[in-house]
Amino acid sequence: MVAVTGGPPADHLPTAEDVGWLPVEELSAVGAARRAATGLAERLAFTPTRVAEVALVITELATNLAKHADQGVLLLRALRTAEHAEVEVASVDRGPGIADPALAFRDGHSTAGTLGIGLGAVSRLSDAYAIRSAVGRGTILTARFGPRDLRHPARVEPAVAAGVTRPMGGEEICGDAYAIRRQDKRLLLMLCDGSGHGPLAASASQAAVRTFLDIDWTTPEDAVRLLHGGMSGTRGGAVAVAELDPVAGLVRYAGVGNISGTVVTDRKRGMVSLPGIAGYQARTIRRFDYELPEDAVVVLHSDGLNERWTADPLDRWSADPLVVALDLLREAGGRRDDASVVVAKASAR
Structure with a gap:
């Protein structure tokens, strides 16, 4: 279902399309999630390099859900403005949670039983990300990807x-x-x-x-x-x-x-x-x-x-x-x- 933000151009807000909810409870679902995300990025005219970067992050997130989470799901969204389109992904679970989200985003950090593996790729490759995690309640993480070269970082305004x-x-x-x-x-x-x-x-x-x-x-x-x-x-x-x-x-x-x-x-x-x-x-x-x-x-x-x-x-x-x-x-x-x-x-x- 298309979920829209914006209206007349003066409003300067993107449209948001909830493309699909993808359950990820087994490792066999990782490949399907990656293919869905790369397919969306390609439809939005991302460069091959950027498509590969989206694929890397989706693979990390889906693998974490399959290995460590309960009732894990990925949401894929397409964000569009008059100038360009973006891919947005949300990872939602009822897993063990992350005690120190900032530490989990450091490359190489790994703690058994948490979702702290590979999250450094999210901070390095996304244009913007947000996370909320509570021990014993689970983790929610969102990340946005524009079709830009990483040498020219996008500027993403915080959402209201x-x-x-x-x-x-x-x-x-x-x-x-x-x-x-x-x-x-x-x-x-x-x-x-x-x-x-x-x-x-x-x-x-x-x-x-x-x-x-x-x-x-x-x-x-x-x-x-x-x-x-x-x-x-x-x-x-x-x-x-x-x-x-x-x-x-x-x-x-x-x-x-x-x-x-x-x-x-x-x-x-x-x-x-x-x-x-x-x-x-x-x-x-x-x-x-x-x-x-x-x-x-x-x-x-x-x-x-x-x-x-x-x-x-x-x-x-x-x-x-x-x-x-x-x-x-x-x-x-x-x-x-x-x-x-x-x-x-x-x-x-």
């Missing part, structure tokens, strides 16, 4: 918001989709959970994405009204739009259906979505405003995640937004439904 989608077990297409737009210091987030699952649900959520990216910047309640109209003729779905305004110290929120919106500080504060199905029946669309402290994180997720996740541990929220989204999906995501989560930090740069 990110999302991820995952289809339900047995499906290849996710019926959820999201989009993120940016204007000055404000962020506008949209998440849609197409009714049901599979291609028809994806068609509904993609109609929401197209509408959201085509409209002028507007209030969340007006955006939801326009999404309701733009999804007409599809099977509809649940939608929510949140505007993060750090200057005003507010998050403005409107939702229809069972999208969950939360402002996280040292606790969770839920935001209100009203009953209805966007594209089909939405009798009441209303905006609710909530305080947005400087250290707050805003989370939107579909009902593919249960709501039992907690604000603890506090160090989770300081991580890269994609790492946080993957952490929440690992903790609270089920496999009997499509799942999606969007994470944005209040302190937009």
Whole structure:
């Protein structure tokens, strides 16, 4: 499922396509993961040298998952801007964790029972990477690769918001989709959970994405009204739009259906979505405003995640937004439904 960040060119955010989730629980899966990653890099017009570098990192990550992790999985993503495309990979597991991630990234470091083998290749060959690891809980690592010569390093700005989608077990297409737009210091987030699952649900959520990216910047309640109209003729779905305004110290929120919106500080504060199905029946669309402290994180997720996740541990929220989204999906995501989560930090740069 295409998961989009951006909108009009002035927003300067890339589109993100979740290409595939690849389980890696045995060494026999390493080759398949490498082939999938190199195939993606080749489709994105990477040079042969850069394709080989992506292959090396994927091989290291997949081998670590197969040897040392529990329930290890790799996520492959394609990031696109007007200028170029990038490969992004995420490694997620419930393994033993890494006590000292900084040490694990040193070339040659190896500690039995941890994922600290070969991670130096990630720091040397990627344009940007992020990691969160907790002993006994597992590790999440993300890395981005642009199609550039290493003699001319790319400059990757830290992310202020990110999302991820995952289809339900047995499906290849996710019926959820999201989009993120940016204007000055404000962020506008949209998440849609197409009714049901599979291609028809994806068609509904993609109609929401197209509408959201085509409209002028507007209030969340007006955006939801326009999404309701733009999804007409599809099977509809649940939608929510949140505007993060750090200057005003507010998050403005409107939702229809069972999208969950939360402002996280040292606790969770839920935001209100009203009953209805966007594209089909939405009798009441209303905006609710909530305080947005400087250290707050805003989370939107579909009902593919249960709501039992907690604000603890506090160090989770300081991580890269994609790492946080993957952490929440690992903790609270089920496999009997499509799942999606969007994470944005209040302190937009």
